Structure formats: structure tokens, C-alpha cells
Amino acid sequence: MSAPHSASWPSVTPPWWTTAVVYQVYPRSFADSDGDGIGDLRGLLDRLDHLDDLGVDVVWLSPVYPSPQADNGYDISDYTDVDPVFGTLADLDELIEALHTRGMKLVMDLVVNHTSDQHNWFAASRSSREDPKRDWYVWRPPRPGTVGGTAGAEPNNWGSFFSGPAWTWDEATGEYYLHLFSDRQPDLDWDNPDVRAAVHEMMRWWLDRGVDGFRMDVINMISKDPALPDGELRDGGPLGDGSPYYLCGPRIHEHLQEMHHEVFAGRSGLITVGEMPGVSVDEAVLFTDPARAELDMVFQFEHVGVDHGATKWDVRPLDLRELKASLGRWQEGLEKTGWNSLYWNNHDQPRVVSRFGDDGAFRVRSATMLATVLHLHRGTPFVYQGEELGMTNAPFSSIADFRDIESLNHHDEAVAGGGDPEDVLAAMRQVSRDNARTPVQWDAGPHAGFTSGTPWLPLNPNSREINAAAQRDDPDSVLAHYRRLIALRHEQPVVAHGDFTMLLPEDPDVYAFLRRLDDVELLVLGSFSGERVAVVLPEAAEWAASVVLLSNLPGGVRESAELVLEPWEARVLSRAVGPGQDLRGSSQPVI
Numbered sequence: 056m057s058a059p060h061s062a063s064w065p066s067v068t069p070p071w072w073t074t075a076v077v078y079q080v081y082p083r084s085f086a087d088s089d090g091d092g093i094g095d096l097r098g099l100l101d102r103l104d105h106l107d108d109l110g111v112d113v114v115w116l117s118p119v120y121p122s123p124q125a126d127n128g129y130d131i132s133d134y135t136d137v138d139p140v141f142g143t144l145a146d147l148d149e150l151i152e153a154l155h156t157r158g159m160k161l162v163m164d165l166v167v168n169h170t171s172d173q174h175n176w177f178a179a180s181r182s183s184r185e186d187p188k189r190d191w192y193v194w195r196p197p198r199p200g201t202v203g204g205t206a207g208a209e210p211n212n213w214g215s216f217f218s219g220p221a222w223t224w225d226e227a228t229g230e231y232y233l234h235l236f237s238d239r240q241p242d243l244d245w246d247n248p249d250v251r252a253a254v255h256e257m258m259r260w261w262l263d264r265g266v267d268g269f270r271m272d273v274i275n276m277i278s279k280d281p282a283l284p285d286g287e288l289r290d291g292g293p294l295g296d297g298s299p300y301y302l303c304g305p306r307i308h309e310h311l312q313e314m315h316h317e318v319f320a321g322r323s324g325l326i327t328v329g330e331m332p333g334v335s336v337d338e339a340v341l342f343t344d345p346a347r348a349e350l351d352m353v354f355q356f357e358h359v360g361v362d363h364g365a366t367k368w369d370v371r372p373l374d375l376r377e378l379k380a381s382l383g384r385w386q387e388g389l390e391k392t393g394w395n396s397l398y399w400n401n402h403d404q405p406r407v408v409s410r411f412g413d414d415g416a417f418r419v420r421s422a423t424m425l426a427t428v429l430h431l432h433r434g435t436p437f438v439y440q441g442e443e444l445g446m447t448n449a450p451f452s453s454i455a456d457f458r459d460i461e462s463l464n465h466h467d468e469a470v471a472g473g474g475d476p477e478d479v480l481a482a483m484r485q486v487s488r489d490n491a492r493t494p495v496q497w498d499a500g501p502h503a504g505f506t507s508g509t510p511w512l513p514l515n516p517n518s519r520e521i522n523a524a525a526q527r528d529d530p531d532s533v534l535a536h537y538r539r540l541i542a543l544r545h546e547q548p549v550v551a552h553g554d555f556t557m558l559l560p561e562d563p564d565v566y567a568f569l570r571r572l573d574d575v576e577l578l579v580l581g582s583f584s585g586e587r588v589a590v591v592l593p594e595a596a597e598w599a600a601s602v603v604l605l606s607n608l609p610g611g612v613r614e615s616a617e618l619v620l621e622p623w624e625a626r627v628l629s630r631a632v633g634p635g636q637d638l639r640g641s642s643q644p645v646i
């Protein structure tokens with residue numbers, strides 16, 4: 056068991072975000088201050104102690120800009136203001152200041168692959184073919200030989216992410232516009248330099264206001280193959296897969312380098328994260344190589360696709376070996392150049408404890424195991440609101456319980472296509488994005504302390520047991536465990552900067568890996584089983600005299616050094632591997 060010694064950032068001081076932990080706030084569902092049932096900025100301001108207490112470094116705020124809310128704010132109608140439902144620009148300024156006072160940073164969501172159809176740029180663009188903003192969006196005539204507005208007349212066969220074709224016919228001007236998401240989210244044309252300049256100006260405006268960076272929504276979709284070719288047909292239906300022509304398209308690196316030069320060059324202390332569905336490891340290295348000046352890190356999707364079949368609605372049981380192979384490959388691929396982000400959850404993913412853990416009898420144990428495994432990888436961890444409480448998927452009973460545009464469109468399309476409504480609902484219960492969006496469970500009171508009104512999406516009824524107030528002073532809670540994990544990353548350089556070596560890739564139950572920096576080595580073990588499992592490590596003897604740095608068993612205590620894991624147990628062992636250092640004398644276990 057010998058891990059290589061080198062660490063990245065070998066000759067330069069590692070950037071601050073390599074030791075940081077980011078917390079994502081989905082404002083609609085975080086905390087409501089005014090009783091309208093929708094979370095808002097003042098609600099967030101009221102809850103900053105929770106974030107401070109957790110110890111996170113950065114808050115990523117999902118969109119709060121003016122929006123018709125067709126996609127809960129990912130359809131922006133004005134980039135430089137705040138939607139009244141969330142508050143005012145003055146509230147946002149107060150948030151920036153309050154976070155900075157507490158030593159935290161604020162990252163805004165940047166949604167510039169598309170705008171809302173209510174943005175005045177699009178209003179101008181659709182007003183006439185001659186309007187100066189016409190070519191700010193992607194307009195095309197019907198397919199030759201067809202009549203616009205009839206089935207099959209779309210300029211190409213691309214399907215949208217939210218069901219149906221990626222084109223909508225505009226009767227008034229006799230052309231189609233492109234929308235990779237819903238018809239309320241027209242795609243901007245990034246080949247147009249005026250579009251790029253307007254986006255850059257808006258980004259500088261936010262940085263000048265004090266924000267500390269951006270999480271960039273589907274940013275690897277902004278450059279499309281200008282020929283817009285048909286894609287391969289999906290499942291024998293009429294729609295094709297356009298992704299080869301818009302994921303990491305021909306000018307993507309050029310656009311991001313230009314953005315870096317126009318917006319970020321000469322500023323410091325910032326963080327940029329590119330959300331990139333379908334990105335490969337090789338592309339991610341290019342995007343995050345500091346020498347290329349594009350982005351600091353990307354969100355990749357491979358590991359959250361391991362339980363998908365042909366589509367996300369076709370849910371398969373987790374094969375732990377596939378999860379390890381995927382995450383391990385990303386660790387290795389970004390070992391020398393670039394940087395990983397680490398996440399299980401966000402506003403688009405079902406709750407991880409329900410997905411990869413056991414949200415029943417072993418909810419606390421499996422939530423803390425999953426957290427431990429993730430946070431001990433090399434990269435910047437992202438915690439999604441409620442994940443630190445072990446919040447679970449929701450028990451949606453009927454279609455009336457869902458709000459998400461992706462889920463509702465999928466339901467209509469699947470049922471219209473002959474799907475059994477019960478089967479369609481069963482899949483939605485498991486993977487709908489609404490699982491992530493039920494309000495944060497603050498206490499055991501009415502509506503879990505989220506609102507005094509009627510929540511826009513019902514609370515999970517388990518809020519009486521699972522809530523922040525119940526966990527705050529409980530050292531065995533999920534919340535306390537996240538606190539310890541975040542502190543560990545801040546305190547132990549090996550957690551942030553050590554090398555990573557995957558162990559036992561073929562073990563179906565145990566996630567095991569090593570971290571190593573100089574003369575400190577960690578062994579991280581996580582059980583994905585509800586039974587006791589033995590860890591069959593050939594080098595087990597080397598760990599006999601190690602320190603337990605972290606455990607998720609009650610009291611954080613492990614009686615025996617035996618490498619047998621209790622159901623869903625996580626254990627982090629530490630040992631000195633260099634001459635002359637005995638960790639048992641020098642390091643304080645943080646359990």
C-alpha cells in the first residue's frame with residue numbers, strides 16, 4: 056500500500072478554495088420571513104448563525120433575480136435586480152455584508168445559456184426579424200420543404216431537457232427559436248459578440264457590488280455547432296440527441312477564456328464553478344487548468360448518473376463498484392492539473408440518504424457515512440441545504456404534489472405516450488427534483504419553522520423528528536458530523552491536499568481509499584451495507600496502531616481496531632508514515 060507522494064499545486068500556494076466548503080442555498084425553500092410561503096433573503100439573513108455554526112466558507116445562492124419562475128428562477132428576466140418575492144437589492148447588499156463580516160463569501164448563480172422569454176432582450180428579439188437584438192438568440196426558418204408550426208418542421212430534431220422539441224415556432228415573425236430547456240427559456244447566441252459583452256458587463260457589475268464569484272449554470276452548453284445538425288434519434292421517437300453539437304461545443308474554451316480576461320483578470324479572492332453536464336475528465340482538466348485561465352472547478356455529472364438507465368426516470372439500483380470507478384477516475388484525472396468539486400446533492404438531485412443510503416432505520420448512520428466518504432475526497436465539497444440534517448426524499452402521493460417543470464412535463468409526455476401513470480409516478484417519487492426542494496426543516500413546529508404561511512411545496516412530514524433544532528446540541532446528529540467534517544478539512548492539510556488512492560474497487564459494499572500528504576496517511580472506510588462487513592485489506596496490519604480521526608458511531612468511539620464495519624459505518628484512520636513522527640502523540644482526534 057504505497058501512495059505516491061506528490062500533491063497538486065506543488066510549487067504555488069494552493070488557492071483559498073482548495074480548503075473551502077461551499078453551502079448551497081435554494082432561496083425558495085430555505086427560510087421565509089414574510090409569511091408568503093416562499094423563502095426569501097431576509098429569511099436567509101435570519102439564519103446565518105446556522106451557516107456560521109456549520110463552519111462553511113462560501114454560500115452559493117441559487118437565482119434570486121426577477122423571473123416569472125417558470126423554472127424557479129433559472130429563467131431570468133432581469134440580471135441586475137432582485138425579484139420582489141425574494142426581497143430587494145438592499146437586502147442582497149446586506150447579505151453580502153453580513154456574510155463578509157462573518158468571514159464567508161457569496162457566490163451568485165449565473166444563468167446565461169438562456170434568459171426568460173420575459174427578458175426585455177428576448178422581447179426585442181422576437182419583436183421583428185429586423186430588430187437589432189434579433190440575433191442575440193438562435194432563430195432559424197423551418198426545415199426546407201415544411202410548413203412552420205407543423206410537426207417535423209423544426210429546424211433540427213433536437214429534444215429539449217424538459218420534454219418535447221428544443222424549438223418553438225413564433226408565428227408573428229415566421230421563425231423558430233432554440234431553447235435547450237423549456238420554451239420559456241430561449242437560448243442566447245454566444246457567437247454574437249454583443250451578447251458576450253453584455254454578459255461580461257453584468258458580471259463585473261455584480262463583482263463590483265461585492266459578490267465573490269459565480270456558479271455558472273450549464274455553462275458548457277453556450278457554444279453550439281453553428282450548423283445545428285440533427286442528432287441521433289432517441290428511443291425510436293422523432294426527437295434526436297443534440298448534445299454532441301452543444302456540449303463543450305467548438306468555441307467553449309475561447310468563450311471562457313475571454314470571460315476570464317474580461318471579468319476576472321486582476322481581481323482576487325474569487326471562485327468560479329462551471330456546471331457541466333456530460334463533461335469528460337479530459338475536458339475538465341482543460342477547463343480547470345490554472346494556466347489556461349478558464350474556471351476554478353466544474354460540476355461533473357457522471358457519479359450522479361450511475362443509477363440511471365436510458366434516462367434519469369429509469370432508476371436502477373446502485374452498484375457501488377460503478378460509483379467508485381467513476382469518482383476514482385475523476386480523482387485520478389484531476390490529480391496533477393485542475394481541481395474537483397464534490398457533491399451528492401443540489402436542487403436538481405434527489406436526497407442522497409434516500410438514494411444511496413438507508414433513510415429508514417439507518418438514516419443518521421448512512422447520511423453521516425455518505426458525508427464522510429464524499430468530504431474525504433480531494434476537491435471542494437458542496438453541501439446542499441438540508442443535507443447537513445439528513446433530510447430525505449418526500450412522500451409525494453399524487454401528481455398534484457409536484458411543482459417542478461421538468462417533472463410535470465415528463466409526466467405529461469410519458470402518460471400521453473402510453474406510460475402507466477402509476478409507474479410514471481413511482482419513478483418521479485424517486486428522482487424528481489422536488490425531492491430536494493421541500494422546505495428546510497428548522498424545528499418541530501408548524502411548517503417546521505420555515506414559514507408562518509402556506510409553504511409553496513409541502514414540508515416533509517418527517518420534520519417533527521428531522522430538524523435543525525433537534526440536532527444542534529446533539530453530538531451524534533448528522534449536523535454535528537458535518538460540522539466535524541468541515542473542521543477536519545480546515546485543520547488537516549492531508550484532507551484538502553493529500554493524494555488519493557482508491558482501494559478495493561471490486562468490493563460491492565465497502566468504499567475504501569487512502570489520502571496521503573508527506574508523512575501523514577489516512578485510510579477512509581465507508582460501508583454501504585446494512586449488515587456488518589469485514590474489510591479485506593491485505594495491508595490491514597499497517598493500520599493496527601493508527602488513530603481514529605473520525606467515526607460516525609455514537610460517541611464517535613470504536614472499541615476495536617478490527618477492520619469490521621458496523622452497518623453503514625464510516626471510519627477515518629490516520630497514521631504517520633514518515634520517520635520520526637508518531638501521530639498518536641501529536642494529533643488530537645476530532646471525534
Ligand code: NOJ
Nearest residue numbers: 126129166236272273403
Ligand atoms: C441547471 C439548473 O441547475 C437547473 O435547475 C435548471 O433547470 C437548468 N440548469 C436550466 O437553467
